[in-house]
Amino acid sequence: MSEHLPALLVVVPLILAPVAALSNRPRAAFAAAFAGCWWALYASLALLTRVRSEGVISYALGGWAPPYGIELRLDLVNAFVAVTVATIGAVVIPYAWTSVKKEITEDRIPLFYTAFLLMLSGLLGITVTGDVFNVFVFLEISSLSAYSMIALGQDRRALTATFQYLIMGSVGATFIVIGIGFMYVMTGTLNMADLAERLPAVMDNRTIPVAFTFLTVGITLKLALFPLHLWLPNAYTYAPSAVTAFMASTATKVSVYLLLRFFFTIFGFAFAFGQMRLNMVLMPLSLVAILAMSLVAIYEINVKRLLAFSSVAQIGYMVLGISFGSVLGVTAGLLHIFNHALMKGALFMAMGCVMYRVGSVQLSKMAGLGKKMPWTMAAFVGGGLSLIGVPLTVGFISKWYLVQAALEQGNWLVAGLVMIGSLMALVYIWKVVEVAYFQEADSDVEIREAPLSLLIPTWVLVIASFWFGIDASTTAQVATDAAELLLRGGS
C-alpha cells in the first residue's frame, strides 16, 4: 500500500468529495472532509519521511513510463509543501465545523465540504505532480473550488471579489497554458524532468524566454505578487472565516512552490537568474510589496483586510528569498512558506473566532475584546508576534535566514528594508492590540469567549508557531536540504 502513497495522497480526498456530495447530510459530509484532511496529513508525513531517507520518489500513473504517461514525482521540496498544505487542512477542518455552521446556511454545508475536499486535493495534486499540463488541471480544480467557497461569504461584496479573482485567476491560468504550449513546441514533452533535460538545447530560441515570461507572469498572478495582487485583499476579506484561514495558508504557498519548481528544476538556475536576470525584476517587486502593502495594512480598519494586505507583504518576503538565488535565500523562502502558513492560519482563525461571537471584524467592533475573549485575543497576539518576527517565534526564523541571505550578498539595504518591514508589522499588529486591550467596549452586548472547538485548532497553530520557533532544527534542516536540491537543479 505504501508504494501507492503519492497517488493516494491526492485521490483519496478526491474520491471523498463526491462521496460527501452524495451523502447530502452536513454531518456525513463533514466526516468525509475530516477523513480526507487527516488522511492527507498522514500520507504527506509518511512521504516526507520516505523522501528524507530514500530520496526522490517517482510514481508512474497507469504503469506508463514517463514521459509517455504522467508521473508523480516527490522530492524534498514538494513533500515539504505537501506537509504544509495537509497540516493546515487537518487543523482547519475541525475548526470549520463550528465556524461554518454559523456563517453558511445548512442546506449548503454538504456542498461546502465537497468544495473543501476538491480544493485540498487540487492543491495536493499541483504539489506532487511531475507533469506540467497536469499542474494546470489541478490548478483549475483548486481555483474553481476556491471561487465557489469565497462566494459563500455573507457580505454581498464577496460576489464581486470572487468575480475579480475568477477573472484574474483565469488569465493567470491561460498564461500558464500559453507558456506550457511554447515549452512543448520546442521540446515535445510535458514531463518536468524530461523538460529540464531537453530545454538547455533550445535555450537560444526566442520561444523559451517568452515561455518563461508567460509562466512567470501567470504564476505570479496566482500567488498575488505586487502589482498583480489586486484580487487577494477582497477575496480574503469577504470569504467565510474557515475558507480564509485555509486559503491564506495554502493556496498562495502552492503557487510559490510552482515558481520554485519552474525556476530551478525546469528552466534551471543558470537560465532563470543568468539569462533572464530574474533577480532584477523579482527583488524590487518584492521589496515594494513588503513596504507598500505593510503601509496599506497600517491604515486598514477591517482586521481581516489588514491581515490580507499583510499576506501580500509576506508573499513579498517569500519571493524576496527566492530572488537572492542562493541556498540561504531559497531556504528562507521555503521556511517562510511553512512558517507563514502557521502564523497566518492562526491569525485568520482568531479572526474567525471574533467573527463567530461579534459578527464583524471591523476594528471599531473589537474594543475591549481583550477582556471578553481573552483566549482568542491571546492567540491573535501570539500569531502577531510571529508576524513581527520576535525571537522564539517562527517569524523570527524566517527573517533570520532572510537577513543572513541578504548579508551574504553584502546587500545591507535589503537587510535594512526587511527590518523596516518588521517594524511596520509591529505597527499594524499593535493597532489591533491597542483597540482590543486598552479601549473600553462601547456597547453592553454580552460577548463570551469563543467555543473550544474553535479555540483548540487556533491554539494548535499558535503553539506550533512557537514550537518551530524555539526548535527550528527539523524545519530548517529540511528547508536547507530542499534548497540545495533545487539549486543543484532537481534530483
Add this chain to the structure above:
Amino acid sequence: MTPVEFVDIVLLILLAITGIAVIRTRNLFAAVMLAGIYSLVSAGLFVVMDAVDVAFTEAAVGAGISTVLLLGTLALVGDKEHKPQHTPILPLIVVLITGGVLIYGTSQMPPFGAADNPANQHVAPYYLEDSYDETHVPNVVTSVLASYRSYDTMGETAVVFTAVVGVLLLLARGPLPQRIHHDGEWITVRPGTTREELAAQFKAETEGGGGGPEGGGVDPGGGADPEDRGDTPSGEGGERG
C-alpha cells in the same frame, strides 16, 4: 496555395471579423450569438487542422452548452451593455505588449505544419507507432486521453464536477437566504431584508419559542424546484438604498 491553406486563411479571417464584432456590439444577445459563431468557426478550423476530436467537443461545448448557459444568464440579467465611461488606454497597452511578446516568441518557431517540429518528434511518434499495439484503439486521441494520460482526464472530470458544485452552491433554490450576525446571534435571513425588518422578525422568533432559522430542505439539486417558483423574494433591494 493549396485548397487547405485557402480554407485555413478564410476561416481565420472570419474569426477575426467575428471577434472584432464581439468587441464592437453593445447588444449582449448579439455578442453571445457571435461568440457561438466564433466557436463554430473555430471548430471548422480544428477540422482543417486535423483535430477532429477537438472540433467535435468545441462544437458541442463552445457553440452548444456555452451558448445555452450564456443565454440563460442573459434572460436573468438583461442584454444591454452600457457605454464605457473611460477610454481604455491601459488595457490597450497591456494587450499590445502581450501580443508583441507573443509574436516575438513565435518568430523563431518552426514554421506551421513542419513535420520536424520538435513538438512532433519526441513523445508524439511513440503514441502514433506503439499505442495501437498496446491498446488496440485506432483513435490515438482516445487512447492517449483515456489511458496514457488518464490522470489528466480524471482531473478534467473533477473540474466539471467542481463547476457543478460551485454553481449549485451559488444558484440553487432561488434567491438564497443568508446567514448574518444580528444582535449577538447568527440567523438566517432572506436577501434584501433590512435591519428593521430583521429586528421585528428576530423578536417574533424569540417570542414564538425559538422557531429555528429556516434553513430550507436539504436538496442541492433543487435549483428548479417547481414549488420554489411560487414564492417571490421579499423586498429585493431593501439593502440597496
Add this chain to the structure above:
Amino acid sequence: MDDRVILRVGAKILIPFIMIFGLYVHFHGDYGPGGGFQAGVIFAAAFVLYALIFGLGNAIQVLPPKAAYICAAMGVVIYLGVGFLGIILGGQFMDYSVLAYSYTGQHYGIIGVELGVVTTVFGVMVALFYAFAGRRRVDS
C-alpha cells in the same frame, strides 16, 4: 404551448435520434472522433431540447435535478473506482493492464473511465442547465 405543434412533433422525433447518436458517439469513440465527453454533452442536449420545448416542469419530472446531481457525483466515483481497481489488483493507480491480459485490459479500463466521464458530463450539463433555467429574473 398548443400552437407549437411543429416544434413539439419535431422534438419528439428528434430526441430519440439524438440519444442514439449520443450512444454512437460514446461507443464509437475508440474508432472515430468522439468519446465520453462529447456523448455526455449530446445526451444533455437531448434533455435541454426537451426542457426548452415541453417546459422545465415536464423535464424535471423526467429527470429530477437530484438525479442529475447524483449522476455528476457518481461519474467521478466510477472514474476513480477504475483507478483504485488498478491498485487493488496489484498495479499502479489507473493501471489497466492488470484488469485483463494485454490490450484487453486497456479496453476494459478505457470503457470504464469513459463511462465515468459520460455520466459526470451528462449530469453536470443537465444540472447546470437546471440551475440557470430554474431561476427567476429579479428586475432592478
Add this chain to the structure above:
Amino acid sequence: MIALGLFNYWAVIVLMMVGFYTLIARGNLVKKLIGLNIFQTSVILMYVSFAKVSGGTAPILMDAGDHAGDAAGQVLYSNPLPHVLMLTAIVVGVATLSLGLSLVVRIKEAFGTIEEDEIESPSL
C-alpha cells in the same frame, strides 16, 4: 502548408488579443466572460496549430486491422497529444464560464447591475 510560414501563429495571436482585450477593457461582466471564452478558444487554436503536420491527417490510425506499426512510414498523422490537452482545456473553459455566469447572476441580484463601473468598488 509550409508556405504559410508563421502566418497562422500570428493570426491566432491576434485572435487571442481580441479576446484578451474584451476581457480586460470591458466593464460589462457578461462581456468579460465572452472575452475570456474567446481568449481560451484562441489558445486552443494555437495548440492545435502546433500539432498540425502538413499533408497529415487526423490521428485515427487507418490500417488498424493489420497492426498499425507501418503507419508511420506511409500515412502522415498530425500530433495527437495537443489535441488531448485541448480537450481538457475546453472542459476547463466551460467549467470556468459556468461558474463565472452564476456569479454574474448573483451579482445582478445583489447589486442590481452587471456593469463594473456601477458596482461601488471597494478600492484596491
